[in-house]
Structure formats: structure tokens, C-alpha cells
Amino acid sequence: MAGLDLSPQLLRAVRGRLLADPGLRPLVGTRVRETVSAREEWPFLRVDPPEVGPYEAQGWRGCTCRLTVHAFLRGARDLRPVQDLLAAVVGALDEADLALTRGELLWLSHERSLVLPEPLGPGSWHGVARFGAVAAETL
DSSP states (O other): OOOOOOHHHHHHHHHHHHHHOTTTHHHHTTOEESSOOTTOOSSEEEEOOOEEEEEEETTEEEEEEEEEEEEEEOSOSSSHHHHHHHHHHHHHHTTOOOOOSSSEEEEEEEEEEEEEEOTTSTTOEEEEEEEEEEEEEEO
16 A cells, blocks of 8 residues: 655644744744745745655555755844744654644654855855654544
């Protein structure tokens, strides 16, 4: 039996959580995107489409997902502001109990984070947070 791709539901729930989180709102406002333009106001978050694999267990069918959230920030002399932004992303999503429009989120876990200088110039930073998740529905 093939897995069931519930990644669109998971992506909607993740984006909704990031938009609603009180720790992130003062940092990025409503700038949580799946796609961005060249004129995007900084700081902002971009959520990539998930990498998806099948998931099957006794009585369950769904998908494993690897989610990536990018944080972009300008005007910082050191890493601390982008690290704080990534920490807020992790705080909003790690082990979150998100409601999906179809299926259930069985788990969502932070795997790792990385900070890189953004090539747009000094004081521009790019943070990356990776999460693993399983979404499934009962058979």
C-alpha cells in the first residue's frame, strides 16, 4: 500500500502557526511566505515545500515530511538576532500539536539549525531550521 501525501495540510498548519505565534509576530509580523519577491521587506520567513516520503504503520497511512524554514534578517552586526529569530521558529514548531484539515500530525520535531551570512552584504543573515514530521490518518 502506498503512503498518503498529507504535506499540503501540514504546510498550511505550519504556516498558520508561524503567523499566529506571539513570539514571532513582533519579529516578522505577517511576513511568513512560501514564495518571496526580490522586494520582500526584511526580516521575513520562507517555508519551503516539504520533502515527502511514505509512512505506514499498523492502522495508519500517511507521510514523513522534512520541513525547512528560512529566516532572513538584515542590519545585524553579529549572529545573535538571527539566532533569536530561529529560536522563536523552533519554539513555535518543535513538538507542536497542530490540527490538520485531513489526518493527524503524529509528531513534529526540530532536527537542526544553521546560520549563514547572506551575500547581500555585511549585516545580512540567512538562518535555516529543519524539522521532521509524520502526518497520517487511520485506515
